[in-house]
Structure formats: C-alpha cells, structure tokens
Amino acid sequence: MNEVISTILNHRSIRHFEDKPLSDDQIKTIVSCAQAASTSSFIQAYSIIGIKDRLKKKKLAELVGNQPYVENNGHFFIFCADLNRHHLIGIQEQKDVKASIESTEKFMVALIDAALAAQNAAIAAESLGLGICYIGGIRNNLEEVKKLLKTPERVIPLFGMTVGYPAKINDKKLRLPFEHIYHEEEYQQNNEIYMQQLKEYDDVISQYYEERTGGKRKDRWTEQMANMLEKQTRMYMKEFIQNNKMDIK
Numbered sequence: 001m002n003e004v005i006s007t008i009l010n011h012r013s014i015r016h017f018e019d020k021p022l023s024d025d026q027i028k029t030i031v032s033c034a035q036a037a038s039t040s041s042f043i044q045a046y047s048i049i050g051i052k053d054r055l056k057k058k059k060l061a062e063l064v065g066n067q068p069y070v071e072n073n074g075h076f077f078i079f080c081a082d083l084n085r086h087h088l089i090g091i092q093e094q095k096d097v098k099a100s101i102e103s104t105e106k107f108m109v110a111l112i113d114a115a116l117a118a119q120n121a122a123i124a125a126e127s128l129g130l131g132i133c134y135i136g137g138i139r140n141n142l143e144e145v146k147k148l149l150k151t152p153e154r155v156i157p158l159f160g161m162t163v164g165y166p167a168k169i170n171d172k173k174l175r176l177p178f179e180h181i182y183h184e185e186e187y188q189q190n191n192e193i194y195m196q197q198l199k200e201y202d203d204v205i206s207q208y209y210e211e212r213t214g215g216k217r218k219d220r221w222t223e224q225m226a227n228m229l230e231k232q233t234r235m236y237m238k239e240f241i242q243n244n245k246m247d248i249k
C-alpha cells in the first residue's frame with residue numbers, strides 16, 4: 001500500500017487539537033492542494049475563508065452549536081460555494097449570465113467543486129500529520145455566519161473544517177460494507193439480503209460505540225440514521241440560498 005492510500009484509509013475526524021497554529025506555509029500548501037482538485041468546466045466556483053482570529057473562532061464555535069474544537073484548533077477553514085466572481089465576469093465581458101448562475105445546475109456545480117476542493121485539503125492536511133474535522137454546523141445559523149464573514153450574494157458558506165495537531169485520536173469508524181456502496185453495471189438491490197447486511201453492520205457499529213464510550217452509547221447505525229432523519233433540520237436553507245441569488249431557476 002502506498003502512502004497516499006494509507007493516509008486516506010487512516011482517516012478519522014479529530015476533535016481535540018494542540019494549542020498550536022498552522023504556519024502560513026502549511027495553510028498555503030493545504031489551499032494549493034484544494035485548488036488542484038478537478039473543477040467542472042474549469043469554473044472554480046468556490047472560495048475558502050481561513051479564520052485565525054481567536055474571538056471570531058469563539059463566536060463561530062457558538063454559532064455551530066457549541067463545538068469547542070471550532071475555537072481550539074490550528075486553523076479553521078470555511079468552504080463556500082461561490083458564483084459571485086462569475087457574476088462579475090458577466091459584467092466585465094458584457095454577457096447575460098444571470099439565468100445560468102441562478103440555476104440549480106450551477107448551484108450543484110459550485111457545491112461539487114467546493115466538496116472536491118475540501119476533500120483534497122483534508123487529505124493534504126492529513127498527509128502532513130495534521131487532523132481534520134468537517135463542520136456542517138455552520139449551516140445551523142447561516143445569517144449570523146454570513147454577517148460575521150461578510151459574504152456577498154452568490155456566496156454560500158457550506159461547511160467548515162478544523163485543522164490542527166491532533167491531541168486525541170479516536171478509533172477509525174467502520175464504513176458500510178463494500179457491496180452496499182459499489183454496484184457493477186447497474187444499481188443492484190435485493191432488499192432481503194440488504195436488510196440482513198445492514199443488521200450485521202449495525203452490530204459492528206454498536207460495538208464500536210460501546211468500546212469508544214465505555215458502554216455509555218451503543219446505538220445501531222440504522223437507529224442513529226432514523227433518529228437523525230426524523231428531525232427536520234435547517235429547513236430554512238432553500239430560502240436562504242434563493243435570497244442569496246442562487247438556485248432560483
């Protein structure tokens with residue numbers, strides 16, 4: 001196994017960091033790796049906002065639902081879908097790009113671009129011996145986050161990423177069985193076999209939590225998913241996105 005593959009397979013989210021900031025060189029390397037990701041039609045429809053300021057991180061840690069590692073880390077990155085620069089390009093080139101940059105398709109393109117860039121950043125950071133944790137919690141309170149980051153229309157903060165020197169490393173979380181995720185030639189699903197396989201995976205995950213929490217938690221994966229999906233969260237999202245002039249048509 002080569003080093004890239006072993007870095008990828010060794011991933012686990014890190015939520016405790018040493019009090020040691022990333023160097024500007026490290027930040028530059030991580031962002032350059034993000035930028036090296038493929039990008040749909042060369043559109044480069046994302047931006048990354050890095051937060052060093054302690055007070056801003058503290059405020060963000062509250063806004064994301066009191067997650068202390070958003071304050072205590074080596075650096076906090078926020079990945080945004082960004083079609084603002086394409087709006088400006090339209091003005092400069094005197095072309096009517098409005099309908100296109102307000103379409104669901106271009107919103108999806110921007111989301112995909114941002115996610116690909118972020119995962120490149122994550123792997124780059126991990127390859128440097130750093131730990132990362134994505135923070136979707138920034139979508140808990142996007143109006144406040146937008147104000148704090150001064151993001152203009154057509155820029156949607158999607159998720160954050162804490163990066164830093166790991167102070168505590170969790171066990172790896174086992175993923176779904178290969179055959180749940182990978183289908184060959186066509187989508188294949190035998191519900192009976194599938195439900196049996198899910199039960200086996202449930203036992204593995206339940207045991208993982210039991211060991212990790214000293215018996216305090218032993219929920220099954222399906223139980224965890226059903227409980228999570230039963231709650232309607234961030235239902236304001238479509239309105240927020242449309243108010244910011246994306247995904248209107």
Ligand SMILES: Cc1cc2nc3c(=O)[nH]c(=O)nc-3n(C[C@H](O)[C@H](O)[C@H](O)COP(=O)(O)O)c2cc1C
Nearest residue numbers: 011012013015067133134135136137138159172173
């Ligand atoms: C887009 C995204 C948002 C996430 N948001 C949060 C978050 O707000 N807080 C957190 O502690 N973990 C967050 N995570 C981390 C996931 O909980 C974690 O990746 C998952 O449980 C699998 O665990 P692992 O990364 O350790 O393998 C997020 C992950 C992704 C991809």
